[in-house]
Amino acid sequence: MTDRRRLRLGAVLVGTGGPGSHGAWKDPEIPGDASVDVRWYVEQARAAERARFDHVFIVDSQFITPDSPPHYLNRLEPLTLLSALAVATERIGLIGTLSTSYDEPFSVARRFASLDLISGGRAGWNVVTSGDEGTAGLFGRDQHLDYGQRYGRALEHVRLVQRLWDSYEDDAFPRDRERGVFLDPTRLHAVDHVGEHFRVHGPLNIQRSPQGQPVIFQAGDSDQGRDLGGAIGEGIFTHQGSIEAGRAFRDDLRARAVAHGRDPETVLVVPGISVVVGDTDEDARAIEAEIGRQDADFDRSLAQLGRPFGWYDFSQHDLDAPFPELGPLGDRSFKTNADAIKRLAREQGLTLRQVVETISAPKRSPFVGSAETVARIFTEWLDGGAVDGFNIHIRTPSQFARFADEVVPILQETGVFRREYEATTLRGNLGLPIPENRHAVARRAALAA
Amino acid sequence: MTDRRRLRLGAVLVGTGGPGSHGAWKDPEIPGDASVDVRWYVEQARAAERARFDHVFIVDSQFITPDSPPHYLNRLEPLTLLSALAVATERIGLIGTLSTSYDEPFSVARRFASLDLISGGRAGWNVVTSGDEGTAGLFGRDQHLDYGQRYGRALEHVRLVQRLWDSYEDDAFPRDRERGVFLDPTRLHAVDHVGEHFRVHGPLNIQRSPQGQPVIFQAGDSDQGRDLGGAIGEGIFTHQGSIEAGRAFRDDLRARAVAHGRDPETVLVVPGISVVVGDTDEDARAIEAEIGRQDADFDRSLAQLGRPFGWYDFSQHDLDAPFPELGPLGDRSFKTNADAIKRLAREQGLTLRQVVETISAPKRSPFVGSAETVARIFTEWLDGGAVDGFNIHIRTPSQFARFADEVVPILQETGVFRREYEATTLRGNLGLPIPENRHAVARRAALAA
Numbered sequence: 001m002t003d004r005r006r007l008r009l010g011a012v013l014v015g016t017g018g019p020g021s022h023g024a025w026k027d028p029e030i031p032g033d034a035s036v037d038v039r040w041y042v043e044q045a046r047a048a049e050r051a052r053f054d055h056v057f058i059v060d061s062q063f064i065t066p067d068s069p070p071h072y073l074n075r076l077e078p079l080t081l082l083s084a085l086a087v088a089t090e091r092i093g094l095i096g097t098l099s100t101s102y103d104e105p106f107s108v109a110r111r112f113a114s115l116d117l118i119s120g121g122r123a124g125w126n127v128v129t130s131g132d133e134g135t136a137g138l139f140g141r142d143q144h145l146d147y148g149q150r151y152g153r154a155l156e157h158v159r160l161v162q163r164l165w166d167s168y169e170d171d172a173f174p175r176d177r178e179r180g181v182f183l184d185p186t187r188l189h190a191v192d193h194v195g196e197h198f199r200v201h202g203p204l205n206i207q208r209s210p211q212g213q214p215v216i217f218q219a220g221d222s223d224q225g226r227d228l229g230g231a232i233g234e235g236i237f238t239h240q241g242s243i244e245a246g247r248a249f250r251d252d253l254r255a256r257a258v259a260h261g262r263d264p265e266t267v268l269v270v271p272g273i274s275v276v277v278g279d280t281d282e283d284a285r286a287i288e289a290e291i292g293r294q295d296a297d298f299d300r301s302l303a304q305l306g307r308p309f310g311w312y313d314f315s316q317h318d319l320d321a322p323f324p325e326l327g328p329l330g331d332r333s334f335k336t337n338a339d340a341i342k343r344l345a346r347e348q349g350l351t352l353r354q355v356v357e358t359i360s361a362p363k364r365s366p367f368v369g370s371a372e373t374v375a376r377i378f379t380e381w382l383d384g385g386a387v388d389g390f391n392i393h394i395r396t397p398s399q400f401a402r403f404a405d406e407v408v409p410i411l412q413e414t415g416v417f418r419r420e421y422e423a424t425t426l427r428g429n430l431g432l433p434i435p436e437n438r439h440a441v442a443r444r445a446a447l448a449a
Numbered sequence: 450m451t452d453r454r455r456l457r458l459g460a461v462l463v464g465t466g467g468p469g470s471h472g473a474w475k476d477p478e479i480p481g482d483a484s485v486d487v488r489w490y491v492e493q494a495r496a497a498e499r500a501r502f503d504h505v506f507i508v509d510s511q512f513i514t515p516d517s518p519p520h521y522l523n524r525l526e527p528l529t530l531l532s533a534l535a536v537a538t539e540r541i542g543l544i545g546t547l548s549t550s551y552d553e554p555f556s557v558a559r560r561f562a563s564l565d566l567i568s569g570g571r572a573g574w575n576v577v578t579s580g581d582e583g584t585a586g587l588f589g590r591d592q593h594l595d596y597g598q599r600y601g602r603a604l605e606h607v608r609l610v611q612r613l614w615d616s617y618e619d620d621a622f623p624r625d626r627e628r629g630v631f632l633d634p635t636r637l638h639a640v641d642h643v644g645e646h647f648r649v650h651g652p653l654n655i656q657r658s659p660q661g662q663p664v665i666f667q668a669g670d671s672d673q674g675r676d677l678g679g680a681i682g683e684g685i686f687t688h689q690g691s692i693e694a695g696r697a698f699r700d701d702l703r704a705r706a707v708a709h710g711r712d713p714e715t716v717l718v719v720p721g722i723s724v725v726v727g728d729t730d731e732d733a734r735a736i737e738a739e740i741g742r743q744d745a746d747f748d749r750s751l752a753q754l755g756r757p758f759g760w761y762d763f764s765q766h767d768l769d770a771p772f773p774e775l776g777p778l779g780d781r782s783f784k785t786n787a788d789a790i791k792r793l794a795r796e797q798g799l800t801l802r803q804v805v806e807t808i809s810a811p812k813r814s815p816f817v818g819s820a821e822t823v824a825r826i827f828t829e830w831l832d833g834g835a836v837d838g839f840n841i842h843i844r845t846p847s848q849f850a851r852f853a854d855e856v857v858p859i860l861q862e863t864g865v866f867r868r869e870y871e872a873t874t875l876r877g878n879l880g881l882p883i884p885e886n887r888h889a890v891a892r893r894a895a896l897a898a
Contacts, residue, residue: 016631025624025631032624032631036656038536038567062555064654066634073632074622074656077563083532084567087487103556106511106587114526118487118533137650138555173523175474175481182465182474182481183522185515201586205513207485207523 007416008389010055011048016070023294025070029396035075042088051404055093063134067303079111086119093426095124100157102139109164112214113206121211121425127218131334133310151224153197158232165213167203169437211425212434222336230256236269246386268388274365277402281369292362301360308334319353371406456865457838459504460497465519472743474519478845484524491537500853504542512583516752535568542875544573549606551588558613561663562655570660570874576667580783582759600673602646607681614662616652618886660874661883671785679705685718695835717837723814726851730818741811750809757783768802820855
C-alpha cells in the first residue's frame with residue numbers, strides 16, 4: 001500500500017481541449033485562443049498552485065492536419081511556455097513533453113536544465129516518442145522511425161541527457177574571489193559517448209539545480225513503452241479504466257523497475273484522468289454528458305481515426321461495410337492504440353461507422369460525481385494500490401475551482417493530500433530522491449576502495 | 450542620414466561578463482552565479498525597460514573548455530531565459546542568439562514563434578553559425594561544417610523558418626462558435642521544401658504574433674557573413690572601431706540589402722559596444738582601466754587565443770618565439786577573427802607572447818567619458834551614418850544606472866531617443882514593417898491578375 005499522505009496531483013493544462021476534444025473551444029468559459037495565450041496558462045497554473053498540486057503537465061505533438069483538434073492546431077511550445085510559468089509561480093512543478101525522436105540530446109539536456117534552474121528545481125521531462133508518422137517530414141526524414149528503433153533511441157537519449165546533466169559536480173564553482181578561482185576543473189566532466197543512435201563528445205554548459213536533475217516522466221503503454229518506464233521513468237503517465245487494471249499496471253511497472261535494479265518507490269504511477277464534480281452524482285453525470293455532446297463530431301472523428309494508423313484516410317471506405325483489413329498499418333505509429341482498434345472491430349464485428357461511433361462515444365470517466373464521491377474514488381484507487389496520484393484534466397476553470405474548493409479539502413481532511421508544500425523542488429514534493437552526481441559517487445567509491 | 454529620433458538601444462545581458470571578460474565575476478556588484486540566475490536577468494531587463502531600451506540581447510555559445518570565460522562555462526539557454534523575461538516585462542524586445550548549424554528549422558521556428566506569442570510580439574532571433582569546432586562533437590558530427598557550408602546552410606535555414614512562420618494566415622482562425630468553425634483550412638499552408646541542406650514537409654502548428662514574425666538579427670563580419678546580413682538581416686550585430694569604419698560597413702550592408710531587392714531602411718546596423726560613464730572623461734577612463742586590470746589573465750588569454758583556431762593549444766609553443774605558422778587553421782572556425790590575428794602577427798612581426806598581450810590588452814572603447822561626452826559620441830555616430838543604434842554592454846548595474854539616469858535624458862532632450870515606447874511590439878519600436886503573410890500576398894496578386 002502506498003503512503004496515504006502522498007497522493008500526488010498534477011493538472012494537465014490543455015487550452016482548448018485534449019485529443020478527442022473537438023468542442024471545448026465552444027465553451028463560453030474557454031477563450032478560443034487559450035492554447036496560445038500565456039495568460040490563460042498562468043491563471044490555470046496559479047489556481048493549481050493555490051490548490052497545492054504537485055505539478056502542471058503540458059502534453060505535446062508537432063504534426064498536424066486540418067482535422068487535428070483545436071489544441072493541436074495552434075499551441076505554445078512546452079519549454080518556452082513552462083519557462084514563462086516558472087517565473088509566474090513559486091512552488092508548483094513544471095512538466096513538459098518532449099519527444100526523443102528528432103531533437104538532439106545536447107539541446108534537450110540544455111533546455112530542461114535551463115528550465116530547472118529558472119524554476120529553482122521544479123522541472124520535469126515527460127519523455128515520449130513521436131507516434132505521428134508525419135513528424136518525420138517536419139524533420140527531413142524519409143521514413144518515420146519504427147517502433148523498436150524509437151524505444152531503443154529513447155532509452156539511449158534519456159540516459160545521455162542524464163549524463164549531460166551531471167557534467168558539473170555540485171561543488172564545481174568555488175567562485176572564490178580572494179584566490180581568483182571561479183571553476184574547479186576537476187569537477188567538470190565531458191561526456192564521451194558513442195552509441196547505436198547517438199554520439200556526444202563534450203560537457204553541458206550549465207550547472208545542476210537544487211533538485212539535482214529534472215524528474216523523468218514517461219508515457220507509453222506498450223510492452224516496449226512499459227519497459228522504458230521501468231528503466232527510466234520516475235513518474236508514469238498512463239490511462240487505466242479500473243482499480244484492478246490500474247493495480248495490475250502499477251505492479252507490472254514496479255516489477256520492471258526492480259528488474260532494472262531500481263527502488264520501486266521511486267516509480268510513481270500517475271494516470272491521466274478526466275474529473276467532473278457536480279452537486280450530486282447525477283448532476284456530475286449530466287455535466288459529463290453535456291461535454292460529450294459538445295465534443296461529438298462524426299466527420300472529425302472519422303478523420304482522427306486515421307491518426308494511430310499514420311493518418312490513414314478512412315473516408316475512402318464505405319461507412320457501412322465491415323471495418324477494413326489494415327494489415328501492418330499502424331505498427332510504426334501509435335501501435336497500442338491501433339492494435340486496440342483493430343481488435344475491437346474484429347472481436348465485435350463492427351462496421352467502419354460503428355467503430356467511429358464507438359471510439360467517439362462520450363466516455364464515462366470513473367472520476368465523476370459529487371465532491372464526496374470523487375474524493376472517495378480517489379482514495380479507493382490510492383489505497384487499492386492502483387495509483388500514486390492522478391494527472392487531472394478538468395475542462396473549465398469553474399470545474400477546476402469546484403475540485404479545488406470541494407474535493408481537495410476532503411482529501412486534506414482525511415490525510416490523503418497535503419495542506420502545504422513540503423519542499424521548494426518538484427522532487428521534494430513528489431517524495432523522490434535527489435540523484436547524487438555520478439562523478440561524486442564514483443570518486444567516493446574510488447577513495448573507499 | 451538616418452532619422453535622428455530613431456536611435457535604437459539594446460542591452461547585451463551577460464551575467465558574469467563577455468567573451469574576454471575573465472574578471473567580471475570578481476566585481477562585488479555581480480553575483481558569481483549571475484549567468485544562471487533568472488532574477489539577475491529580470492532585474493537587468495526591467496532596468497533597460499525603464500530606460501526605454503528597444504531590446505535586450507542574449508548572446509550564446511555551446512562548446513566549452515575549462516578555460517572558457519565564466520559566463521560561457523555556466524549559462525541559461527537563450528530561449529527559455531527570454532520566455533521567463535517575457536512575462537516579467539511588458540514592452541522591451543527579447544532577442545536571442547541561436548545557431549543554424551545544428552538545430553532543425555522546425556524546432557527553431559516553433560520555439561521563436563512561441564516566444565513571440567508569449568511576449569505579445571517582442572521576439573527577435575540573432576542568427577549565427579557555430580564557430581567553435583568542438584560544437585560538432587556535442588551534436589554527433591565528425592567534422593565541423595566548413596565556412597561556406599555554414600553560411601549556405603544558414604541562409605536556407607532562415608528562409609525555411611520564415612516560411613514555417615507563415616503557415617497560418619492571420620485570418621486562419623475564425624473561431625466561430627455559432628457555425629462551429631474553428632479553423633479555415635484554406636488559410637493553413639504546409640511547407641514543402643527540398644533544398645541543399647534541409648527538407649521540410651508540413652506546416653508549423655502555431656499562429657503568427659502581433660508583429661507577424663520575429664525580427665531577424667544577424668552577426669558575422671566576413672564577406673559571407675555580410676552577404677547573409679544583406680539577404681536576411683533586419684538588425685546587424687557587429688563591432689566597428691570608428692565612425693569611418695562604421696559608415697563604410699553600414700553603407701556596404703545597405704548596398705548588399707539593395708542588391709537582394711530589399712529596402713535599405715529595413716536593415717538596422719546596431720554594433721555591440723562597451724560603455725563606461727564617469728563624472729568626467731578622465732574618471733570614466735580610470736574606471737575602464739580598472740576593468741581592464743580586473744580582466745587581465747595571461748594564462749586564460751593564451752588558452753582563449755586558441756578558440757578562433759578550433760581551440761588550438763598554443764601552450765605547446767615557445768612564448769618568445771615568433772608567432773607560429775598556422776596554415777589553414779581557423780578557416781573552419783571563427784575565420785574573420787583568426788585571419789585578423791594571423792595578419793596582426795605577420796605585419797608587426799610579433800612573438801606569441803606579444804600576440805597574447807596585444808589581444809588581451811585592455812581595450813579603449815570610443816564610448817567612454819562623462820554623460821555629455823557619451824551622448825555626444827552616440828549622436829556623432831548616428832548623424833555620421835555609421836549606425837542605427839547600439840547594443841550596449843555595460844559591466845555593472847550601477848554603471849547601467851548611470852547610463853540610464855545621465856546619458857539617456859540627454860539623448861531624449863536632444864530628440865535622438867524616445868521618451869516613451871511607440872508600440873507594443875519589437876518591430877513597432879524598431880520602426881520595422883510587419884511582414885505580410887506571403888500566402889495572403891500571393892492570393893491578392895492572383896486575384897488582381
